[in-house]
Amino acid sequence: MQSENCPVISSGLCQKLKKVLEACLAPLYKHTILVLSTIFVGGALLAFWYLSHATTTLVQSAALQGITMYSESLTELRNYYTSEVVDRLRSSNIEVTHDYQLKPGAIPLPAIFTMELGRRISLHGTGMRVRLYSNYPFPWRKDGGARDDFERQALVALQADPKQPYYRFEELDGRASLRYATADVMHEDCIGCHNAHPDSPKRDWKVGDVRGVLEIVRPLDVVVSQSRADLRDIFILFGVLLTLGLGALALVITRLRRVSVELEDQVTRRTTQLAAANKELEAFSYSVSHDLRAPLRSIDGFSRALLDDYAPQLDDTGKDYLNRVRASTQRMGQLIDDMLMLSRVTRSEMNVDTVNLSALAQTVVDELQQEYPERFVEFVCTPGMMVRGDARLLKIVLENLLGNAWKFTSKREHAHIEFGVMHQVGASVYFVRDNGAGFDMAYVGKLFSAFQRLHAMTEFPGTGVGLATVQRIIHRHGGEAWAEGEIDKGATFYFTLP
Amino acid sequence: MDRKKFILLVEDNPDDEALTMRALKQNHIENNVVVARDGAEALDYLFGRGKYAGRDLNEMPALILLDLKLPKINGLEVLKQLRANTLTALLPVAILTSSSEEHDLLTGYKLGLNSYIIKPVDFDQFIDAVCNLGKYWLSINVTPPGSGLLK
Numbered sequence: 001m002q003s004e005n006c007p008v009i010s011s012g013l014c015q016k017l018k019k020v021l022e023a024c025l026a027p028l029y030k031h032t033i034l035v036l037s038t039i040f041v042g043g044a045l046l047a048f049w050y051l052s053h054a055t056t057t058l059v060q061s062a063a064l065q066g067i068t069m070y071s072e073s074l075t076e077l078r079n080y081y082t083s084e085v086v087d088r089l090r091s092s093n094i095e096v097t098h099d100y101q102l103k104p105g106a107i108p109l110p111a112i113f114t115m116e117l118g119r120r121i122s123l124h125g126t127g128m129r130v131r132l133y134s135n136y137p138f139p140w141r142k143d144g145g146a147r148d149d150f151e152r153q154a155l156v157a158l159q160a161d162p163k164q165p166y167y168r169f170e171e172l173d174g175r176a177s178l179r180y181a182t183a184d185v186m187h188e189d190c191i192g193c194h195n196a197h198p199d200s201p202k203r204d205w206k207v208g209d210v211r212g213v214l215e216i217v218r219p220l221d222v223v224v225s226q227s228r229a230d231l232r233d234i235f236i237l238f239g240v241l242l243t244l245g246l247g248a249l250a251l252v253i254t255r256l257r258r259v260s261v262e263l264e265d266q267v268t269r270r271t272t273q274l275a276a277a278n279k280e281l282e283a284f285s286y287s288v289s290h291d292l293r294a295p296l297r298s299i300d301g302f303s304r305a306l307l308d309d310y311a312p313q314l315d316d317t318g319k320d321y322l323n324r325v326r327a328s329t330q331r332m333g334q335l336i337d338d339m340l341m342l343s344r345v346t347r348s349e350m351n352v353d354t355v356n357l358s359a360l361a362q363t364v365v366d367e368l369q370q371e372y373p374e375r376f377v378e379f380v381c382t383p384g385m386m387v388r389g390d391a392r393l394l395k396i397v398l399e400n401l402l403g404n405a406w407k408f409t410s411k412r413e414h415a416h417i418e419f420g421v422m423h424q425v426g427a428s429v430y431f432v433r434d435n436g437a438g439f440d441m442a443y444v445g446k447l448f449s450a451f452q453r454l455h456a457m458t459e460f461p462g463t464g465v466g467l468a469t470v471q472r473i474i475h476r477h478g479g480e481a482w483a484e485g486e487i488d489k490g491a492t493f494y495f496t497l498p
Numbered sequence: 499m500d501r502k503k504f505i506l507l508v509e510d511n512p513d514d515e516a517l518t519m520r521a522l523k524q525n526h527i528e529n530n531v532v533v534a535r536d537g538a539e540a541l542d543y544l545f546g547r548g549k550y551a552g553r554d555l556n557e558m559p560a561l562i563l564l565d566l567k568l569p570k571i572n573g574l575e576v577l578k579q580l581r582a583n584t585l586t587a588l589l590p591v592a593i594l595t596s597s598s599e600e601h602d603l604l605t606g607y608k609l610g611l612n613s614y615i616i617k618p619v620d621f622d623q624f625i626d627a628v629c630n631l632g633k634y635w636l637s638i639n640v641t642p643p644g645s646g647l648l649k
Binding site for chain 1: 566
């Protein structure tokens, strides 16, 4: 069977691989609970890592989306203020200045407007901050230039690509924050003022130049700690569920193991009982074989001695009686032998191998021909019938079936015996067919029972054990045996071998 | 050199003994048979112990016919002890029994058995078997030097 599973690789290599695999799997089977726990805990850790990663991503993308909208609102508001408020009021001689609070009737510069708006928003306690800075700050702003690495990098990055916002998630003043910087681009509305203002540090601004950076800082520590707390709750819940699940699993496995140990014990007990019974049976058949035959031999031996030594004193009837005694003892000897064979067939160990049934049948027929050289029997046999089974037991099957066919065709002028196979769905049916005495199908049920005979001893000799033996052997191989026949037309015996 | 080959028959059943003797007689070898009635007696005879103490141990049978089922010491045990002793290790031993147990056959041959004969129930066949036995072991077969000779 091994080689069938691995048609390409040699069966030796296949078996080696199988052994290695089994050796690897054996400890896993042994420590099922440990292995399952490891897998579950590993899976849980992986899930937790993924969940934590996904939460961080979610928090960051939500923060980014919020801050983008916020930044756009501020920019839009400033543009609106510049174009719709400042420009209109400038023509009505209202002063637009950075120190508008000190001058009555003055309004703030757009940049101051933005900064003031940011300052007011930051008062709400969200920690949100807005800052404007530039490489060219107005002199009244003391911290109008870049103060840290982020601000320097933002100025460089936004000067290179004003349309792409520059942001970083980083620690700021001890709080995890999102810092989001957009370019403050010169519009037409701004240029006139910036290039004309007496304090302006640069007077050659063009439309589209990056004037500076608008940075919004949004602290994330509250959200992060909230999401961490949620994650921790989920993890605890997960852990509890996992522990409960593993506990239940361990319970089930332990229970199963106990059941299997009980079953094993039971099997061991039964096997021991069976072995004891078998041994007893063996002792019994040994004693039958030895002790029952010894007196038979005496009866036969001394009957012969009587016939030899006391022939003159015995009349023909006396001699006939003694001959009957001898015939009976010999028949009883035969019965004992057959009985022993029947019991051995059931007990003996099976050595399963590939068996050539055709060759085996030919051997049996050759032996029969040698034993009965006067018989002429036409024997037809399908060549190359290969099966898997015990060669010794299968030979007994063929000896009985072909022996029967031989025996029951003894009164035929043209005796014909055929041994062949019919391939049917799921099984090959082997058959031994003869044109001999046949039998009445009414008694087919008795055919395979031990010591049942359908013919008189005077007609055909026999003990009635042969077919019972055949059936036992076929059953031991997992097959079936049955027969068909008709009186004076012959009989066919079928058997299957899986 | 007036020496005759002889057989040691180890048999506990008197019927079987009588029948074997009868069969031997019909084959004209009945004068050359020593009978032991159990395994212990057979060993005593072969090793010159017990009631056979002082026996000339140069006289060894040309063939030992050994039954399997024997009182005291069974046939296979007798065989084992014979093979273990240099004095008897080479003696030809044939088991003559009614049992055709595969196990006995295998054990017998493993222990160094020379022949295994199943006593047929049919006395005619039995006579044939004994005839063949006698002819083969006493006439045809050559025994190892120093054994199987009776003065």
